[in-house]
Amino acid sequence: MNDYPIINFDQQFASYTSQWLKDHQGEYKNYDEMESDIPRIYLSFLNTRADWLSGITPGAYFTQYEDPKVLVDWLISYCRAEIPVPDLLTEQIENVGKPCEKRLLELLKDEENPEEARMLAVSILRDLGSELPKMLYITWQMNRNEKDELKDHALESLTEMGKKVVQPILQNIQSANQYGQEALMEVLSHFPGDERILHYAMKLFQDVPDNRALMAGYLARLGDERALPLLTDAAQEPGLRYLTYIEIRNAIEMLGGECPERVFDEDPEYDALRDLE
Secondary structure, three states: OOOOOOOOHHHHHHHHHHHHHHHOHHHOOOHHHHHHOHHHHHHHHHOOOOHHHOOOOHHHHHHHOOOHHHHHHHHHHHHHHOOOOOHHHHHHHHHHOHHHHHHHHHHHHOOOOOHHHHHHHHHHHHHOOOOOOHHHHHHHOOOOOOOOHHHHHHHHHHHHOHHHHHHHHHHHHHHOOHHHHHHHHHHHOOOOOOHHHHHHHHHHHHHOHHHHHHHHHHHHHHOOHHHHHHHHHHHOOOOOOHHHHHHHHHHHHHOOOOOOOOOOOOOHHHHHHHHHO
């Protein structure tokens, strides 16, 4: 890990802004005028030589460094120190670009790294359009918990990688646990046209009754009317909750079908929503 200084740029900008407003207070008629001027103040901050940076301007500070290890390790150091990671640092990592991808992937693989650093790495790699972490992101879903912010963040990146993720996901989805299969289906639902995707979506809809509302949405997104009989049967099942029925009905209608009408007077979800009207 590098030993470069951990400077709180947010705090420095706050101090700069406070002094700016004292020096220019007569220029603003109200708070809204002052708030609308923040972008100009920030631009001035970026281009003003700072004593706390030995005379370098904040905007130029991180541009002095192009070594991927230095930049990425610096980001990790900020997170470990619990000091806000400067946007200027992440922007420089993105500016250096492809040479940083491998170091960012190493960051992601090391579970000892702070969660914030790993979340930022996912975002930066996505902004770079990197496909390097594709298999790592898929592997993350294999044995996941229902709630996992980092792995959910990775799902967004998998979707943005496009159809290249479809085959490796299909090759691995059966080995995933229930939550992993549901997560990977969220990605697959963006890429209709493969019979296996429709098959898995319909299977998950049948096998996981508690998540039928979610799975109905995926079936609707796939846009294949062959799911209509399954959805229509589910809409008529005894004990179906009102909110789940609504999602199933929406899916049926999006696929061009007609949903059977039902009465939910005894359903607490229906009563709660009716009371809000």
